[in-house]
Amino acid sequence: xxxxxxxxxxxxxxxxxxxxxxxxxxxxxxxxxxxxxxxxxxxxxxxxxxxxxxxxxxxxxxxxxxxxxxxxxxxxxxxxxxxxxxxxxxxxxxxxxxxxxxxxxxxxxxxxxxxxxxxxxxxxxxxxxxxxxxxxxxxxxxxxxxxxxxxxxxxxxxxxxxxxxxxxxxxxxxxxxxxxxxxxxxxxxxxxxxxxxxxxxxxxxxxxxxxxxxxxxxxxxxxxxxxxxxxxxxxxxxxxxxxxxxxxxxxxxxxxxxxxxxxxxxxxxxxxxxxxxxxxxxxxxxxxxxxxxxxxxxxxxxxxxxxxxxxxxxxxxxxxxxxxxxxxxxxxxxxxxxxxxxxxxxxxxxxxxxxxxxxxxxxxxxxxxxxxxxxxxxxxxxxxxxxxxxxxxxxxxxxxxxxxxxxxxxxxxxxxxxxxxxxxxxxxxxxxxxxxxxxxxxxxx
Numbered sequence: 001x002x003x004x005x006x007x008x009x010x011x012x013x014x015x016x017x018x019x020x021x022x023x024x025x026x027x028x029x030x031x032x033x034x035x036x037x038x039x040x041x042x043x044x045x046x047x048x049x050x051x052x053x054x055x056x057x058x059x060x061x062x063x064x065x066x067x068x069x070x071x072x073x074x075x076x077x078x079x080x081x082x083x084x085x086x087x088x089x090x091x092x093x094x095x096x097x098x099x100x101x102x103x104x105x106x107x108x109x110x111x112x113x114x115x116x117x118x119x120x121x122x123x124x125x126x127x128x129x130x131x132x133x134x135x136x137x138x139x140x141x142x143x144x145x146x147x148x149x150x151x152x153x154x155x156x157x158x159x160x161x162x163x164x165x166x167x168x169x170x171x172x173x174x175x176x177x178x179x180x181x182x183x184x185x186x187x188x189x190x191x192x193x194x195x196x197x198x199x200x201x202x203x204x205x206x207x208x209x210x211x212x213x214x215x216x217x218x219x220x221x222x223x224x225x226x227x228x229x230x231x232x233x234x235x236x237x238x239x240x241x242x243x244x245x246x247x248x249x250x251x252x253x254x255x256x257x258x259x260x261x262x263x264x265x266x267x268x269x270x271x272x273x274x275x276x277x278x279x280x281x282x283x284x285x286x287x288x289x290x291x292x293x294x295x296x297x298x299x300x301x302x303x304x305x306x307x308x309x310x311x312x313x314x315x316x317x318x319x320x321x322x323x324x325x326x327x328x329x330x331x332x333x334x335x336x337x338x339x340x341x342x343x344x345x346x347x348x349x350x351x352x353x354x355x356x357x358x359x360x361x362x363x364x365x366x367x368x369x370x371x372x373x374x375x376x377x378x379x380x381x382x383x384x385x386x387x388x389x390x391x392x393x394x395x396x397x398x399x400x401x402x403x404x405x406x407x408x409x410x411x412x413x414x415x416x417x418x419x420x421x422x423x424x425x426x427x428x429x430x431x432x433x434x435x436x437x438x439x440x441x442x443x444x445x
Contacts, residue, residue: 010045011202012038019194020046023156024053026192028178030134030159033196033229036204036212039160040132044076047130047158051107052100054154056127058090059105062145063132064113070094073132077107093120112141124148127155134159135170142174163195163231171231197229217382221404221415222375238374238402238417245381246396247389251293253328256280259293260439261325261333262365262432263318263348265311265340271299272314273428274321275395277436278329279443282384288444289385292433295392296321311344315351322357336360337435365435370416373434376445380437385444395429402430 012020016038023029023046031039051059063069070087077096078085084098088106095108110121112131118140126148131137149155161170175193182191198209216223219240224230259278266272274296280289296317300308309317326332336357338348348362368376377399380386388396405418417427437444 016042022192025189029192037196038201059107061130062112112137117141118144130158135161215379217378220378239399260335262337271428275432292388398430
């Protein structure tokens with residue numbers, strides 16, 4: 001992002017240049033925007049110019065992860081200052097120092113994520129603060145750092161962040177207050193704010209942006225947030241299942257060269273579900289796809305007392321399911337995956353051996369973060385990389401019914417799936433597809 005010749009050369013846009021120029025006169029200077037929109041690149045330049053112009057020697061960069069902040073923001077600082085800057089420490093904290101107009105300027109890096117992180121900067125007198133990923137920091141840390149600048153009339157606050165939602169605590173407790181003050185006092189140079197999209201990164205060409213956009217569903221929150229840099233409140237369906245995501249013809253099992261089976265053992269209001277999933281190379285599109293070909297579902301509840309099943313009953317059913325898959329595919333699964341306890345594993349392995357399937361050692365599923373699962377599901381559905389056979393009606397319905405959990409998003413900014421309980425469990429088939437997607441993730445993507 002920083003182009004070097006013999007000296008630093010700034011690469012920007014009229015929009016970013018205007019924001020940097022405004023930062024010379026404003027107290028609060030905030031950039032909100034998409035990932036890779038050049039927020040920290042431009043803010044670093046504005047921050048260093050403010051540091052150079054201030055007649056003081058101690059400054060702060062607050063981050064959730066000091067190591068990564070030093071790696072990213074610290075690299076920008078060193079590149080921008082060239083041979084003037086060097087890595088050092090200040091009271092055992094990582095720091096960067098440089099000499100300007102005969103004064104040694106020290107920029108310290110501090111972690112501000114934890115609940116007691118404000119204690120680490122108490123007592124300091126700071127001229128200028130730069131918060132990277134400010135909306136992920138602890139509010140007490142933000143307030144304490146701002147207070148540390150109160151000795152200076154020309155103190156400045158810089159901040160960057162990726163948008164979450166307009167009801168997030170950072171928007172209500174900080175940004176809305178700063179915006180309201182600026183609106184009430186238009187003649188004051190109080191808040192210098194802007195939103196950056198992917199298009200505001202001067203290094204990215206149209207082809208590069210198109211390539212990044214290609215994996216995003218344009219109807220998704222992730223697209224609005226990560227591409228356009230906009231605030232996006234969760235509402236309605238989490239996934240969009242299109243006609244091309246449904247396999248409506250009979251299955252030709254000879255098209256598949258490998259597959260896995262999965263069992264997610266139900267507890268309380270959850271159902272027990274089995275899934276058969278296979279990768280398929282679509283030659284017409286030149287891409288790998290994940291096809292969900294078979295499902296099984298059963299739930300223990302008070303309505304069907306006579307139909308209740310034990311864990312061992314479910315294992316017997318799973319063995320029947322596996323044998324049926326072997327008969328259809330004319331080969332064994334490459335993996336038999338399960339989500340369950342250690343005792344469930346021992347019982348499953350024992351019964352597999354009794355049924356002459358002892359060559360398979362069951363493997364526990366790998367679970368990704370919910371937000372990663374959701375982004376991948378939205379992306380694969382949009383690109384036609386995730387498809388369901390028409391017979392997998394409950395799995396299809398899970399995807400159609402899935403919703404954002406608005407309360408979690410409002411509280412933490414995290415995108416998670418809302419628990420929806422019904423007579424068939426609560427999105428249990430969706431979990432199995434997520435496990436299969438993780439297993440075949442590197443192949444499909």
